[in-house]
Amino acid sequence: MTSVQAAPFPWSDVWGQEAAVQTLRQASADPASMSHAWLITGPPGSGRSTLAYAFAAALIADGPDDEATMRQVLAGTHPDVTALRTDKVIITIKEARALVERSYFAPSAGRYRVIVVEDADRMVERTSNVLLKALEEPPEKTVWLLCAPSEADLLPTIRSRVRALRLREPDVADVARLISLRSGVDEATAEQAARHAQRHIGMAQRLAVDEQARSRREQSLRAVLGVRGVGTAVEVAGLIIQAATDDAKALTAERDAAERAALLRTVGIAEGQAVPPAVRSQVSALEDDQKKRATRSLRDGIDRVLTDLQSMYRDVVMLQYGRGDHLINTELRDELAALADAWPVQRTILVLDAIADTRESLERNVAPLLAIESLLVTISSGRTP
Incomplete structure (x- = not known):
């Protein structure tokens, strides 16, 4: 079992990814460890987006004591962060072009301008090609953070222009402990939710607090077991x-x-x-x-x-x-x-x-x-x- 320990702010919401946090903390503090583009990969629920925004906060802030700036980044209100979160089927070319255009703006208040793409795997080939030039010739103070389940979900031309960081899959016990702390549910409910969600933190949270979601899951499985023709x-x-x-x-x-x-x-x-x-x-x-x-x-x-x-x-x-x-x-x-x-x-x-x-x-x-x-x-x- 892996111990779950909270890292210092702004990394405190990143659970079970100590090695990845250490890599990005070093990069944010040491320009020699930096890359202009990162690809954060890991299974659903592993905390890719949470880690990306913590990294963005550390990059933009003027040192580890600049908590006010980091909180502004995490709240999504800092002018030097542009984020693309899509709830649609794909990321459109129009959205990608807007990101590229934004990437060429100099930072207005922080140390870097950061572009976060939460679901980079939802880009079709034509859309991915829009990003290529920006990734090949990025402005000096712009950092791209792409998030996807795996490196294979992106084109080889994209993968060759980013530094990949693979997240580990948290243990059931780690996820259960986190869910219990966040939601206050009992240990048994948290463990069941973490197990049923297969360690997906977001889904485990929902199963833990939403009785209807738990009921729909059980009914679906039992109904399939009852299929006879x-x-x-x-x-x-x-x-x-x-x-x-x-x-x-x-x-x-x-x-x-x-x-x-x-x-x-x-x-x-x-x-x-x-x-x-x-x-x-x-x-x-x-x-x-x-x-x-x-x-x-x-x-x-x-x-x-x-x-x-x-x-x-x-x-x-x-x-x-x-x-x-x-x-x-x-x-x-x-x-x-x-x-x-x-x-x-x-x-x-x-x-x-x-x-x-x-x-x-x-x-x-x-x-x-x-x-x-x-x-x-x-x-x-x-x-x-």
């Missing part, structure tokens, strides 16, 4: 899509309403007042962005269900090989043990391959309902359709 496959696929849709709406509805209210306040329109024609284009643009974000949120929700299914059938394989000591879904041990006895291991591996193929198909815009139906038919029959 094409008829139930179609029915359960519909339930999974509906659950993912409800999950996405729960995550986005409150934020959408707050954004709309903030926009209307900015242009001086009171709540309930009709939107004048001059402002409708701004409202329409906001609604378009929210629709794109809803699409991404739904895809992410379906992908979370598939990730949970992978964990379940991974447990089956572990049991089939006599390794029942590190199960993710211990609450389903009896059902999974029965499945492990009933199936040959080759069938379980086929199911795991089918889940991976389904995740890739959804990234290629295959209709979600059809993709899930096909997957469940494979699970119930042991054969690909």
